[in-house]
Amino acid sequence: MRLSSVSADVYFDEKNFKDFSFFHTIIRNNLRNTMVILLLISVAGFNFSAGRISYGVSFIGFTAGLVLLYYLLYMLSVSRQVKLLKLREKLQFAYSLTVDDMGLTVKYDEEHVKTYSWAGMHKVYRVPEYVYFYVTKTQAYVLPFRDLNGVTPDALWMVVVFNTEKTMKFDKLNFMTRP
Numbered sequence: 001m002r003l004s005s006v007s008a009d010v011y012f013d014e015k016n017f018k019d020f021s022f023f024h025t026i027i028r029n030n031l032r033n034t035m036v037i038l039l040l041i042s043v044a045g046f047n048f049s050a051g052r053i054s055y056g057v058s059f060i061g062f063t064a065g066l067v068l069l070y071y072l073l074y075m076l077s078v079s080r081q082v083k084l085l086k087l088r089e090k091l092q093f094a095y096s097l098t099v100d101d102m103g104l105t106v107k108y109d110e111e112h113v114k115t116y117s118w119a120g121m122h123k124v125y126r127v128p129e130y131v132y133f134y135v136t137k138t139q140a141y142v143l144p145f146r147d148l149n150g151v152t153p154d155a156l157w158m159v160v161v162f163n164t165e166k167t168m169k170f171d172k173l174n175f176m177t178r179p
Helices: 013-025 029-050 054-083 153-163
Strands: 005-012 092-100 103-107 111-117 122-126 131-136 138-143
Touching: 005 138, 005 153, 013 054, 013 122, 013 131, 029 138, 092 138, 092 153, 103 122, 122 153, 131 153
Parallel strands: none
Antiparallel strands: 005 092, 092 103, 103 111, 122 131, 131 138
């Protein structure tokens, strides 16, 4: 028998925030691939400047420096956000989610409730500890498996798979590690 509805109160902490930020910024937007491509181009540039080693080395150094600078600035930005939101201190209630045959319902409080149909859902991603519901290309709701309260991640995922064909399933992302 399949579940038709899963509800959970979602709480955020530093780990959730960093995991989602890393997924959304680096993995989902393919910046990780862009950084690797930049480094490969710099190595190719080094090979083409065989007669001028100093140009090749400086090209590789400049490109690697850009990648490193971007990553460091990203990490600083995320750390600042964690501090401002006080996510290091305790779990912060974010919203209640209900996933059912109609779609996704997000409840911030009694007065603020939003409902998204499966037909309007942009994408849904499953990673080792979360499901990310992208209602638009840039707006997502995070459901940590730890907040499921007696429901298995597979049962939740079956509700999602049963109701949408637009689901991108990533049952395991080997590169999904926190920065």
